[in-house]
Amino acid sequence: MSDAHAARRERLSEYCSAGGADAALITRPANVRYLTGCAPCGATLLLTRERALLVLPAELPPDDTGEHPYAADLPRLTAAPDQDTAEAAAEAAARFHVADLAVEEHDLTVSRHRALAAPAAGVRLLDLGRAVERLRVVKDEQELGELRIAAEIGDQALGELLESILVGRTERHLAMELERRMIDHGADRAGYPVSVGTGSHSGRGSHQPTDRRVEEGDFLTVSLGAQYRGYSVRTTRTFVIGAAPAAWQVELHRLVFEAQRAGREALAPGVLTSAPDRAAREVLRAGGHEEQPPRPFGHGVGLEVREAPQLGPAEMGKLDNRVPVTVGPGVHLPGRGGVRIEDTLVVRPLEEGGPELLTITTKELLAL
């Protein structure tokens, strides 16, 4: 495990050197975790050509054994009480005679950045940009393993829900129940707030659960994802409550199902990141549904539940082997409800079987 982290730090160091920086200051939590295997709140990682130094906040309590459970193999420094760990790291950089220090300008506030000037006097501050986010896009086998388990946990929680009585229960209670079940099945936590939308709330891209109760005849859209060892996936399914879905419900579900399938089938290494979204969107448009403004139907997942690459109609990158992404189109008819279906899949070449589906709960329009 620590070899993987050391290798990632090595790749980042090489990137920095190529860009003219002799060190990097990493502050974004998911990036610190990616490079060290641990994620204490407020920590900063200083990475020079010669060494890596993890700077911890003063207030961090040790665990019961009196030891720090963090990166036992990495040199550590504790910041002064109330000191920003980025400042302490910048001081260390100056001590190590760093000349050009690349920082994460998309993470540091203007105030924090200004505060680096004094401790890092003599050190020139450059922008690292999203270099670590780019490193994170292609996952290694360990990471894919963790994503598979996260997906399994979500599927288990969803499966249990499908066997229980839903009519009369509120969206909020169902959401809390799903979260509890994911944790019971081994999740660190929910990867993002569980969404349950019933009736006219169904089919929405984002919906905060309310006290509305599930009723016969409703569409029910459930969106959840477990976080396992820091890695999160997403699943969204739409069901119908009661024995006999209406014709418009069967038709809308079929359309969204076909759109989502077109999106999934467009996934392959080398393909434009806009292709899955466009494929799904074309099916919906042919069925008379066009979303304005268009909201991207997918994105990468990993240590952040939403990360690069974005899978939207205007994107200009390419997909790679071993990149996990979501594909989640939907149609929402205000006042009526709708259908959203979302999977997490790993991009794989055709000779390896095509995209690997992680979230395997059935996508059929189950009548519950």
Added chain:
Amino acid sequence: MSDAHAARRERLSEYCSAGGADAALITRPANVRYLTGCAPCGATLLLTRERALLVLPAELPPDDTGEHPYAADLPRLTAAPDQDTAEAAAEAAARFHVADLAVEEHDLTVSRHRALAAPAAGVRLLDLGRAVERLRVVKDEQELGELRIAAEIGDQALGELLESILVGRTERHLAMELERRMIDHGADRAGYPVSVGTGSHSGRGSHQPTDRRVEEGDFLTVSLGAQYRGYSVRTTRTFVIGAAPAAWQVELHRLVFEAQRAGREALAPGVLTSAPDRAAREVLRAGGHEEQPPRPFGHGVGLEVREAPQLGPAEMGKLDNRVPVTVGPGVHLPGRGGVRIEDTLVVRPLEEGGPELLTITTKELLAL
């Protein structure tokens, strides 16, 4: 309600003028909410001498009625798809011929700040600093009412827990149960993650619930707070499990109880913000317990569960009437556990009865 928000915007405008800025760009979510009454994710408020303009992200969905539930009385602008609302607001500022625009440098990342340069060409960017945070410190009656309800909700959840069986249940399950009960009693959500620590996990300032089960003889520390209409409070209580607490447990609880009482009794308008912490810390020190490094025993609460003022030993401000704060000292003995007791109180002058206690669950060492 909207009069209160308009009055707050007026005060901020005056502050800006006094500081040489003719407009302010507010991005920090709690501050946008404080000034407008609403808090759509990613919104920016532009406040000039003549007008207030709320800039919403393009992707914001309307609710079922097709209307925006946000600040119906405030002029609104929707940013372009994928556009940072701060950029759209900066463009508007340029259109309104703003000369000096004060921005929240403690909120905007370096990247976002840089991105304002082009749309706001010709506009000089200044730092607003924590002006809105300072305005938020003293609460009006509406806010105090919301804090009282939040406190009541937490007390209800805690009270119900105390009547249930605890032995054999895990910290995580108890935490999830408490969160569910707070929501059932009307909370928007938990103000912060519920903390339950049993046995050697008890008494810690921050503890993430684990799968450890409650056992006879354990100290049990519970920390929770409901968020109601955006406003959050904090309560922490320590109990003992089983009929007969050990002598060391009775003694430690008495010590922390006395320390916390000294802290509460030190609250008054005009008093230094360091005074309550010092009073509590002195009692603990006399009892043989000195925390190194010292972690502040309290802080303000409001739209953010931790906000100004900080109540720590090195603070240099003064308390004011109608400022709600926490007072929460504790002692944790690694490997053994400990006691933490925390209340939320509103600072009031003696002639109005002294500090108003919001969190009224008993602080006695109940044997459960």
